[in-house]
Amino acid sequence: MTASELISFARGAPSLDIIDVDGLKAAADAALTKDPGAALGYGTAVGYLPLRKHLADLHGVAENQVLVTNGSMQADAFLFDQLVTAGQPVVVERPTYDRTLLGLRQRDADVRPVSLEVDGIDTEELAALLAGGLRPTFAHIIPNFQNPAGYTLSLAKRKRLLELAEQYDFLIFEDDPYVKIRFAGEPLPTMLELDEGRGRVVYASSFSKTVAPGTRVGYLVGTPELIDKVRVAATNTYISPNMLAQAIVHQFAISGRFDDAVATVNAALAERVRVLCDALAEQLPEAKFTAPEGGYFMWVELPDGVDVAKLLPAAEERGVTFVKGTDFLLEGGRSTMRLAYSGVRVDQIPEGVARLADAVRSLGA
Amino acid sequence: MTASELISFARGAPSLDIIDVDGLKAAADAALTKDPGAALGYGTAVGYLPLRKHLADLHGVAENQVLVTNGSMQADAFLFDQLVTAGQPVVVERPTYDRTLLGLRQRDADVRPVSLEVDGIDTEELAALLAGGLRPTFAHIIPNFQNPAGYTLSLAKRKRLLELAEQYDFLIFEDDPYVKIRFAGEPLPTMLELDEGRGRVVYASSFSKTVAPGTRVGYLVGTPELIDKVRVAATNTYISPNMLAQAIVHQFAISGRFDDAVATVNAALAERVRVLCDALAEQLPEAKFTAPEGGYFMWVELPDGVDVAKLLPAAEERGVTFVKGTDFLLEGGRSTMRLAYSGVRVDQIPEGVARLADAVRSLGA
Structure with missing residues (x-):
């Protein structure tokens, strides 16, 4: 991973390594x-x-x-x-x-x-x-x-x-x-x-x-x-x-491969969720979330003072991206974000969360 | 070809034998x-x-x-x-x-x-x-x-x-x-x-x-x-x-196969058109048409007395089908039909036209 590589918690799509x-x-x-x-x-x-x-x-x-x-x-x-x-x-x-x-x-x-x-x-x-x-x-x-x-x-x-x-x-x-x-x-x-x-x-x-x-x-x-x-x-x-x-x-x-393919996806995503939750707990302890039991996404609530409209550009400057919670609401959600772990590699997650935490700090929140 | 096999001049789709x-x-x-x-x-x-x-x-x-x-x-x-x-x-x-x-x-x-x-x-x-x-x-x-x-x-x-x-x-x-x-x-x-x-x-x-x-x-x-x-x-x-x-x-x-595939389709369709035109000239000489230089379809005009709304069921009873010209018009076209030669085998064409001619005769036209 290079420093300039964008780490995307935005895209709800599987990484190629978990496709058969x-x-x-x-x-x-x-x-x-x-x-x-x-x-x-x-x-x-x-x-x-x-x-x-x-x-x-x-x-x-x-x-x-x-x-x-x-x-x-x-x-x-x-x-x-x-x-x-x-x-x-x-x-x-x-x-x-x-x-x-x-x-x-x-x-x-x-x-x-x-x-x-x-x-x-x-x-x-x-x-x-x-x-x-x-x-x-x-x-x-x-x-x-x-x-x-x-x-x-x-x-x-x-x-x-x-x-x-x-x-x-x-x-x-x-x-x-x-x-x-x-x-x-x-x-x-x-x-x-x-x-x-x-x-x-x-x-x-x-x-x-x-x-x-x-x-x-x-x-x-x-x-x-x-x-x-x-x-x-x-x-x-x-x-x-x-x-x-x-x-x-x-x-x-x-084919017999369907169940295996699903098992591969699920094992990979389970690990990514574990690493993501650990990294958030360690580096962004003020973030609130519930570890998902499946799927691609986790909803994260940041302290009220954090405006995701400002956080997103600060995060992208630091090489990490996500989708603002406000995109999923008709109103409200100013301090929420969706983190997708489907498209990131495990080794990218701690670095991505570190960049995100740095972006939150940069807002003075 | 069995007597009961439906010969379709209706479907504008290629037969499988001309797909690579x-x-x-x-x-x-x-x-x-x-x-x-x-x-x-x-x-x-x-x-x-x-x-x-x-x-x-x-x-x-x-x-x-x-x-x-x-x-x-x-x-x-x-x-x-x-x-x-x-x-x-x-x-x-x-x-x-x-x-x-x-x-x-x-x-x-x-x-x-x-x-x-x-x-x-x-x-x-x-x-x-x-x-x-x-x-x-x-x-x-x-x-x-x-x-x-x-x-x-x-x-x-x-x-x-x-x-x-x-x-x-x-x-x-x-x-x-x-x-x-x-x-x-x-x-x-x-x-x-x-x-x-x-x-x-x-x-x-x-x-x-x-x-x-x-x-x-x-x-x-x-x-x-x-x-x-x-x-x-x-x-x-x-x-x-x-x-x-x-x-x-x-x-x-x-791939090099694209041009070959097109050549295969075109050679097959050229032969089908030739056989279709010959069969029509012989068996349904009152039909008017222009031999196409390409594509899947030929428009056929029958004498004014032939109503394709009546001809189609008579044709289908005899094991041949086509699309009524009226389907392609907001009004008129009572004696016209579209014959598709893309989906028929060469050996089906003379028999299909014979059945069609028989259907025309059955209307007393």
Whole structure:
């Protein structure tokens, strides 16, 4: 590591060393050997059929409840096009993924943020809003290792959300790209599973975190009616999602290497989190955070006096970067930041935190 | 071929036998060996940078004038989102690609069809409309081997269109996926080239016809300003187009196999056109058509008494299918059809035409 090398706690993307490149080469060869017609033909908007079936089996749903997209952000875009009506309320977590906020605001949704706690969205704050008359079209929830906070929704709150959705007749958009990236604690059932087919949940996930982002393979699970509406929109937008990449991902997913690849990612991220938490405790003891049990991100609260709008340029001058917490909020978050540990090497972390601590000191805070 | 096998003159897609599957295997291996980081990472909405540079060089434009998309239909969708304003006129060819019509109508464009002749759009009909006050945002033109007609825009008309665009201040959307699929006659310069950087042309093409549709790699060439607007929209829709597929296509495009692959496609299609024209002349002598010099499609006019809405089910009963000409028109075309020869084997063609002729006879025409 050179002194001038930028250490990025900003980018929510895996470093190349935790991607199974050889496994993907083998998967590409297998896809083009076993099923060249479908891998190289136009296909249809529901996606590469063997992958669709694999996903339906994985989630215990019918095939017509699954649609594969060019990354799960494209799934979000299609879903928002279907569900968002200008001026109608939509519940989001506070903080939440900046691109989700952007997508909702571009469609003129009435965005209603509800506090996020260490065990997930504050369901009682939401219940009070609902009791007070709020009637959202849907609630957007990132249940596992939330982006940006790294927090995970508890089982009790998953059940409570489903109750509220039933009582007040709204949909839960369970946005779950990180579910497999758990390196501590026990897996929890998805709300899609807990809903047991009542149609209260539309679920999105992706292979970006388990296989590789560049494959751009995401998917939606929902009612057949909703999936069919998205299918029509997708057909008219691009005919089909990328068939070649889907066929490669499918071969990878059914190969023995998938579980190994996830294990490699999780072992690496667990170590990075440990080193990051240690470095923060040592070098920036005033920072508050909760060590994530999975995913890519950790939310850090600095003392009130620290303005991240000033901290970020000071940090970048010192060769370290992050994303300001304010980017994930409609208002507030002046002293918060999102640290991504997915793209940094372990040996970069203590140095990155040292630079960050130096930047905080430079503000006189 | 069994009697029950459906012979499809409907699908505008290449048969697997003219796709270089082995070349794509080698390209996938090369992409993942030489540049795994970019092939498997998120990338940005402009596309895989080496492919973008390749395309910029190919078209003699700056890199910031190129943006790669998930197939060229996605390029159309982004472009329409930028350019189409509800109620504003847009010129299209009559007939034109059905999905283009759909995309324009979904955005409430005032669609103005102008007659298509064997040498391309009737520029004097367009000139008269312009002289009469029509002020289109853009004219959508498929210059080579048009879908559905198979006709090619002459050099004189290319120049005339550019003159009109300059005089009446509109953009030409040159939609050119078939340009490399020329198997007879001489290549013509694109309007993008003829425009010499004046910014009157936005150009779209694709690797679907030269490499394989399942790679879903298309692209736009335009002014830096327009491309940047599309870049922002693409970022917010899906972060980046498929990096893995683009890296594979790039390796294929720079390998010695690209030209061979195009030569294979063109030789096969030339033979299919010859057999198709011969079979029509022999078995359906009342059909009028112009043998295409390239591309996938041929437009066939049947005698006025033949209603294709009745012919299609009669044909399908007999094991042959096509697309009704009426699908490519806002009105008219009752006795026309589009025959695609891209997806049929040579040995299927005489039998397919025999079934079609039998269907025509069955209508008593």
